[in-house]
Structure formats: structure tokens, C-alpha cells
Amino acid sequence: MNADSSLVGEDNRRYGLLPFRFRRINDIQYILVNEAGQFITLEFDQLRRLIDFDFDTSSSEYLDLLGRHFIYEDHPALAIELLSAITRTRNAHLPEQAGLHIFVVTLRCTNQCKYCQVTQRERSDRTSDMSRDTADLAIDFMFQTPSKLLKVEYQGGEAVLNFDLVRYITETCEQRAQGTDRVVEFVLCTNLVEFTEEHAQYCRDHRIAISTSLDGPKSIHDDHRCNTHESVLEGISTAREFVGPDRVSALMTPTATSLKRVKDIVDEYLRRGFRSIFLRPLNPYGGAAGPNELGFSIEEWVDFYRTGLDYIIGLNRSGIEFREEYTAILLRRILRTTSPGFVDLQNPTGAGLAVLTYHFDGSVYLSDESRMLAEMGDDRFKLVDLRETTSFPDAITDGDYVDLLKDSMLEASPMCSDCAYAVYCGSDPIGHYREQGDIIGHKAFSDHCRRHLAVFDHLFKLLESDDRHILYRWIADER
Numbered sequence: 001m002n003a004d005s006s007l008v009g010e011d012n013r014r015y016g017l018l019p020f021r022f023r024r025i026n027d028i029q030y031i032l033v034n035e036a037g038q039f040i041t042l043e044f045d046q047l048r049r050l051i052d053f054d055f056d057t058s059s060s061e062y063l064d065l066l067g068r069h070f071i072y073e074d075h076p077a078l079a080i081e082l083l084s085a086i087t088r089t090r091n092a093h094l095p096e097q098a099g100l101h102i103f104v105v106t107l108r109c110t111n112q113c114k115y116c117q118v119t120q121r122e123r124s125d126r127t128s129d130m131s132r133d134t135a136d137l138a139i140d141f142m143f144q145t146p147s148k149l150l151k152v153e154y155q156g157g158e159a160v161l162n163f164d165l166v167r168y169i170t171e172t173c174e175q176r177a178q179g180t181d182r183v184v185e186f187v188l189c190t191n192l193v194e195f196t197e198e199h200a201q202y203c204r205d206h207r208i209a210i211s212t213s214l215d216g217p218k219s220i221h222d223d224h225r226c227n228t229h230e231s232v233l234e235g236i237s238t239a240r241e242f243v244g245p246d247r248v249s250a251l252m253t254p255t256a257t258s259l260k261r262v263k264d265i266v267d268e269y270l271r272r273g274f275r276s277i278f279l280r281p282l283n284p285y286g287g288a289a290g291p292n293e294l295g296f297s298i299e300e301w302v303d304f305y306r307t308g309l310d311y312i313i314g315l316n317r318s319g320i321e322f323r324e325e326y327t328a329i330l331l332r333r334i335l336r337t338t339s340p341g342f343v344d345l346q347n348p349t350g351a352g353l354a355v356l357t358y359h360f361d362g363s364v365y366l367s368d369e370s371r372m373l374a375e376m377g378d379d380r381f382k383l384v385d386l387r388e389t390t391s392f393p394d395a396i397t398d399g400d401y402v403d404l405l406k407d408s409m410l411e412a413s414p415m416c417s418d419c420a421y422a423v424y425c426g427s428d429p430i431g432h433y434r435e436q437g438d439i440i441g442h443k444a445f446s447d448h449c450r451r452h453l454a455v456f457d458h459l460f461k462l463l464e465s466d467d468r469h470i471l472y473r474w475i476a477d478e479r
């Protein structure tokens, strides 16, 4: 909805409309969202009256509409300026390009997980180990990016199998950052199977956080991940002892077989001392590229998410503090004026802007998904090869990349440009390319879009319910 005319209300107060979009969320209510991400819920008759300049100007909703910049009474230029200021704050993170840097230090692995998204190598095959020379080139490239906070994430394969290089990169980055205004944080993504006290001590001494995989109770995890439930639990306990409980996190990956057991999965996270879970979808790359027995439809995933979220909210109602992380990310986007910086949900795309992936061989990809796509034979989203180009400014101003950024902007994307949720959503050019062969993608057939429409619809219903206080609590201590 875009309009700016000004007419007379019932008690002669005059108002004009500022730009907003709207969507029906149930039989009687519509959610209205403006460019600054502020929202308000109205019934259909109120919405019609608002647009017809016939709104009850003595109502509390009228004052809400005024205060949240959906309408103005005087000075349209000032109203637009205020709206623009909030919009600028929401997008203040954009110049802080490429905060997350994924180093694929080896493709060797101890496991052969069902849904593995890389072509893992035998543990004795060192041909996929990143060399120190390549690591030096990648570190140089990373330090050319403008972000003050650089987050280095070690991935594989199994990163612990090339731990000497993890040490080398960590210490080189620490030295490079010394005496500068750059801060470098580290995360080790590991299946924990061969994670020892020695690794844990190093992670403690260099403040490396640990991220692992826990797919659920033993029966689910062992089925997905090569009977490693026991060793993961041991590894979690070692990591917590040395690195600290708050610096050890786990991710779960659902498959068609575990999708119906979301309560069991949540219970396992509770039992193992986690205070949150991320109910994420399965990335359809590598072993998970369908059709196969692992995959599921978006509708099945949405059912899994809603059931899990309802269960978690029920736990909170009974006094157990536990959070669903994806919901918390989306709530921050909805309820905060600053972006939570979640790389998978950025507009324009976070691929390249928020994340870069350094493959073991010196290829730099726009994201982890771009790297996985390359593993499947398509390197369209390779930004540079460090053996040929080492300049970040040259790479990032390349025409193809700039075109990708432009095409990823939701404001100019069919369906998104009219969508009430565009200001909270993000673009997924790589997912659309994989799914439809086109980076913009037809949103009516897009998994990304169907998933987010369903999730946002559900969240706005929850924000209208008595449970909203539980959701507010999940982000209450974060600004």
C-alpha cells in the first residue's frame, strides 16, 4: 500500500497515509507493516476505513497508527524523515560487510552422516587439507573486508582432523588483530568424535566457541550420524568443562524420519542441559539433495516447527525456561530496530555481504551453500580463486556480484515488493537458483518463501495471544 493523500476524518482531524503493506493473518485481522518494520493489527473494517480516510480519529488505534508512522497529520516531509531515520537504523549493519568467515580446513571426516553436504574424504587422504599458504591468502583477504568484528568459523569435513591449521589460523589472526580496532572471534564446528582434552584446552585458552551436532535422542542421532551419540555427549561434557557451558552450542538437522519426533528432540536438548534449540530445515545439498528418504515438504517442516514451538511455549508456561532460536531471530527482526545480523536472512542477500567461505583449495565462495553447490558441480557463486586474485575490493565490485546483489533486493522482487513481511524477510538467491535455476525465483513455488510466509503468519498470531509475553522474554535481555 503506498499513498500520501490527506482527507478529513470524522472529527475533522486530517490525516495522510505513509507507505505500508498488509496481509490477512486470520478470519478477521490484518497485519500492517511499514518500511521501518513497525506493525499494527487491524480488523478488516478498520483497514478499509483507514484507506478510505474514514478512520475513527478518536480511537486508541488512531493514536497507535500515528505513533508508529502509518499516518501523519501535519508535515509529511517530517513524517517521511522520521520513518527514514528508523529504516536507516535497521540497515546500519550493511556497511559492516562480511563479518562471518568460514574456513573449510579439510574435507576429511570421521563420519559418513546420511545427509552430509560435502564430499568427505578418507581420514588418511590429506589432499583436501587447506595448506598454510592458502590460509595466509585467506587471512589476508579477510582482513581487507571492512567489518570490525570478524568471526572465523572452522568447518570441514571434520575440522579437528586438521587442528594444526586451526591453531595456525587462530594465532595468525590474533597477531594480525593486535593493536588494531579489529576483534576476531572463533568458532570450531566439530562432530566431537575425536575432540580431546588437549583440543578443549586450546579452545579455552584462545576463546574458541564450540558448535556441534546433536540430532536428538540416541535412536535418531545414531541413525543420522553413524552411531556417534555417546561420543558426542562425552565431547559436549569435555567442551563444557574447559570452554564453559555457554560457549558450547549444538545444532539439529531433521530428516523425514525424525520430523514427527520433535518433542523427543526438544526433550533430549533439555536433558543434556541446553537452554535452547534451533528447529531448522534440512539444507538440500550433498546427501540431502532430493528426492530421497531424507527429504520432506515445506508443509511437513512447518508442521514440525509449529508443533515444536507450541511444545516449547508450553514448557515455558510451566516454568521451564527454554527458547527456540529461529523464533528468537525472527522476533528480533520484528520487534527490534537493529538487525540481528543472521546471515541467512538478509536483504540484499547476506551471501558475500555477511559471509564468505574459504575452501581448502583457495576458492572463495559467497556462502556455505555456494560451496556446497560447487561440490555438486556448479561453481556459479565462486567469488574468486585466491591463487589468481587476492584483492577484496576488486572481487566485491565485480559486475556479476553487484548484479547478484541488485537482483536479491526484495523491494524490487516480484511478490516480495508487495509482501507485508518483506522488511523482516531475507532473500535467498542461491536457494532459488538451485531450486528454479533463477536467482530471483518465482516466490509462489519457492521453499524459502512458503516457509517464511507460514512462520511469520504463525508468529504474528502468537504475538496477538497471551503467550506473547513468553516470546518477549526470549529477547528481553538483548538490545
Ligand code: SF4
Pocket: 410, 415, 416, 417, 419, 420, 421, 422, 423, 425, 426, 443, 448, 449, 450, 452, 453
Ligand atoms: S520471500 Fe516470500 S515471505 Fe519473504 S518477502 Fe518475499 S514474498 Fe514475503
